[in-house]
Amino acid sequence: MSQGTLQAHFEYQSMICALTGMDVSIVSHYDGATASAEAVIMALQVTKGKRCKMVLSPTLHPQYRQVIHTYTQGMCLESRGEDAPLGDLTALASQVDSETACVVVQNPDFLGRLYRRLRCKHLPTSPMPRAPSLSCRSTRSAWGCSPRPANMVQIS
Secondary structure, three states: OOHHHHHHHHHHHHHHHHHHOOOOOOOOOOOHHHHHHHHHHHHHHHOOOOOOEEEEOOOOOHHHHHHHHHHHOOOOOEEEOOOOOOOOHHHHHOOOOOOEEEEEEEOOOOOOOOOOOOOOOOOOOOOOOOOOOOOOOOOOHHHOOOOOOOOEEEEO
């Protein structure tokens, strides 16, 4: 953990407290690997065990993949996509079926390439909302968030 990351987290938490008037704000994840693993687990929980597959991009950072596998070991979860051709999002999307809980794509990827949005017919997606003024919005729907969580995970 670098001092710069800790400083950025401190500044973010301080700014959120100042904008919202809250006493406490917490940055819950310190790195992309932990956040990715938690996102996969959240997607599994959202599907309530009805979907038992995850698709990981082969160009996802290797340490992110390793942490995801560590967090999900023993969950009877099937992992796909890691053997797909590098950078071929169509081949990655073809791995998705009705049993898939989530797709994890890093953008830009580990090799530094940028991708357009990946579309999979079996997964609902929702665009990321713009960050509106915190002083004007109070409810989830007012923030532009979908009431149904999306199962697409994109790491930026």
